[in-house]
Amino acid sequence: MIQEPQTEKNIWQTLYAIDRRWLYLILIIVVSILVVNPITVPNVVDPAAKSLYDYLSGLEEGDFVYIESDWTNSTRGESRGQFEALMRLLMRKKVRFCISTLGDPQIPDIIRPIINQIAQEPGSNNYQEGQDWVMAGYFPNLEAHVSGLVNNIRNAVKDKQFAGKSIVDTPVFEGINDLSDAKCVVVITGSSTINLWYERLRAKTKLGLMCTAVMSGENIPYYVSRQLVGIVIGAKGAFDFETLLAEEWPADEYPDYTNYTSGRRYMSPLFFALMLLILAVVVGNIAMIQLKKSGGRS
Amino acid sequence: MIFAQSVFSPQWWQELFRFDTAEGSLFRITIGAILTLGLYSLLYRENKFYRFTEHVFVGLATGFSVVAIVKEVLYPQWWIPMMGTPANETLGVEMMPAHYLYGALLPLACLAFFVFSKKHGWLSRIPLGIIVGLWAGQQLNAFQNRFLPQIADQARPILPVGETTVPMAINNLIVVVTWIVVLSYFVYSFEQQSKFLQRTSMVGRWLLMVGFGAIFGTTMMTRFVLFIDRAYFLLIEWLRLGKPL
């Protein structure tokens, strides 16, 4: 604790060593107001996100994409928006997909309702599990799963069943004999499961990443070295995907289509929270400079 | 209008005290919300409510680890290979022979429990040594596949000829110089007597701060969104103070 000799602190001293709880309170108030009453904000799409969107959007009907969805409730704020936008795009493009998960055994139970709900939406071509997409479910062993998939995709998922038969016998896996037959592997994750893909995936299969913003720093190098076809970063990335969806299926031509969900919703509280942070940093600096000037503690 | 279903309405309380256990019911959300508030109380200061929540959390988490190990490791990766499974035609499962040698893992791993023994303490090093040895062996593969492609990417054209434009060439030069300068900061054993090397090393530290600043910037976004999502959970899903998505 800083012991100040004089009984009365001036405002700069108070601000310099402000009790952190005041900052916390302001953050809670700002976020609460904007979560309840969100404001619509404009968007400028990130090129790395657009790169993945354009690649996936350019796929033809009936192409196959392998998805690894590793997010849990702990990164729901970012990953859910990304996942929903990805599902909408693939369904509208009629791209077949298979989803597996490495993070947690409960993930299939979390994402299946989301997929089914999106499949009911207009424009989603009434996607059916076992017909247009399959859930390969949970794999406990990250290492073995990724190498297994790379070595022999059919063998790796053949034990997983849909409606009493192996998922590799469903129409989804028709003509898919090797992972390189998949047009892309998309990993949606909030943890470092992506590293194994970099290590194991052979060069011919393309890899796309949807990650939390925190992971972008360490993964952008892989985008630069082209080990990734594109990278969708955090809630902003989800908002980018939603914006691109809305560009391809604009609201006036396709009035019933849902393009925007949590990506846009979380953008305005996020903006004001970040503004608060910048303001706090500025105030802290002014306080420090003022104190230095008045010869207080530096 | 929006308060019709919210915590300020009698319906909300009626619904809560119905103790409906269906997924996504108000009762179940309330359990989660109270625990969330318990953890958030740490922001004010450490208190009994936080301590209670923390102990519930650690208890559940450790319990779940035990369950997960049995469910996902010991049963499928040890018991099943050791005992094998007979063919089941109705389920279309092929026969898996019993690899009974897996049994050896049990006493081997149990040697770790000698860690508390004064006399035979060294035996615990055997299982731990096997685990760490397996990790160490993998590092050659990991190093090769993770880091070398990145070094390879440092080879970029810096001459503005052919398809390389002037800005590209400058950027490429900056990339390589930054990389080399930062790496030079991490050279430990060469006496940094010369002024030049000391300067480079200092600049390397500054450039490193650029990298860290970038991480800080990108991370802040994630962290705030997670809190916003929790605020959404508490205010919209639990208290129903606004319109859901």
Next chain:
Amino acid sequence: MELFAFTINRTPENWATALLAAVLVIFATSILLFGLSRIPSNMRRPLVGLFVFISGLFWILDWALPRSRVQEGATTSVKTLIPIYPYDYQEVINVLVNVSQVMSGIILALGVLSILRVHFKKVFKGDRDAFFSIVLLGSMAAMIVIGLWDWIATNREAVGMSTPEANETIHTAFSIVFLDMLQILDAAMFSLIAFFILSAAYRAFRVRSIEATIMMAVALIVLLGFIPLAMALTAGLPADGFLSNFRIENMKTWILLNMSTPALRAIDLGLGLGLLAMALRILLGIEKGVAVD
């Protein structure tokens, strides 16, 4: 053939044979390891070193052995050129992954023992926090019972010995403790970081030294580059040409790609080398932490 493969072909009837074989192996290994405890103390270090080295060697072979893609009917798989009788090397690797996980799994019991020790001691000594220890032990026990029961119920359903309707209570209980308690607690603790990042930034982002200033400036630019509204500030600048470089999103991207990426790659490479050196020292048995002193 079966003898060399160390396997027993399973039928529904011969489970006892398989179990007996496993128990015999467990018993034999125990005796063997018990014998180890009597070896002279100067042999202990090389022995542990041998275990470490051999387990590492499997993966080093995986690194070095050339492999090929083999077409088998409709599927392609990867095979080592030199098969290690009677398995392909990939199968050896699959077993190794199991070994490490199974052993860590059994050792978890040691961790649980530690928890029980600490908290039972508090309870019996009537510590100030005894109540909270009881809470911890109680929720742990509840989770283990509910989790395992739910798992057994699910397994029985899979083979048709039970129905989901009959196990509804336990499924609901498990989903409450897992989804509505554990997962929510995870998310709540994670989101607390938003507050800590705010107070840490408030203290650290001061123009005190060159380093702190650089870090602050870059962090703020990157931050603004993610915010659509902040981008609107510089949207007046032309979309291409020289001035476009000063648009905030372009500045952000430029910093991330050309400054932060190589800096982080360099630090990562250093870490990778350190890790590799560590791995080598461990394999050669010259690292103090794991070798017997």
Next chain:
Amino acid sequence: MGEQQVLESFLQYGRYGWLLMLTTALVVAYLLVGIVLARKRSGAVTIRRIPGLDQIDEAVGRATETARPVLMVPGLSGALDGIAVQALTIFASIIRTAARFSTPIRLLNYHPAVYAVAQEIAKDVYQTEGVPDKYDVDSVRFVSDRQFAFAAAVAGTIQRDKVAAAFYMGDFYAESLIMAENANMVGAIQVAATTQFTQTPFFIAACDYVLLGDEFYAASAYLGREPVLLGSLVGADWAKLTFMAFAVVALVVHSIQASRPLTDQDRQRFEEYGTPVLPGQEYPQRNEYFFNWINRIPRG
């Protein structure tokens, strides 16, 4: 197996031909040679100063004065790995200081196998310091192997025990700030080192001293000055210098190469060895030239 398959089996050696494996082997050789040389003439190696490490004794000393415990966390490694072992090696010297001053310690573990090693190391240290009876088995604990439960428990421990010094070494992820800010609240001196460079900025913001990058691996060599550790440090330095030199050479050669057009043979080779080509990008990629050139050597 046909000739084609034999050739193809070298697929795993990646897009850069033999160079990839050779480089890894070279790095290994550097490290080994470094160790052998340093063993022969130990003492000849000097390491630059690492500021954070000089503060360890001061931090433990302050804990002794206030009779509050020293907290150590060896990271959140998912298995018993070299990172955790390295962290524990550093902690051994901290525990040694603590044992001398009879300062209470708290070593909180995330992984059960790391816990077992930590238990043994702590016991050994107290034994060699001649105070085995002062060792409390419960001061080295396993907490939980779920990330945020671990973080919650560590935060609680920090606040309740009012730790005087905190050391975070090893693998840390998002929880780094939870621990560091809580320790900051109770006024602890904090020293951190993490192999997850994404967490380093947060430790810089919240801790007093931070070891950057592989200063973490240099730490045990710095503290103990053992020839083996110094040697591998020198080997790693040589590898870094080689990579730097390689980057410069590659830059020059590649720049010259990039100015000439691709031949059909080049294209075919890219096709064959599976270089990823992305839509809207030139084909093949520019930075592949250099390695394309190298690849020619073994395959003639």
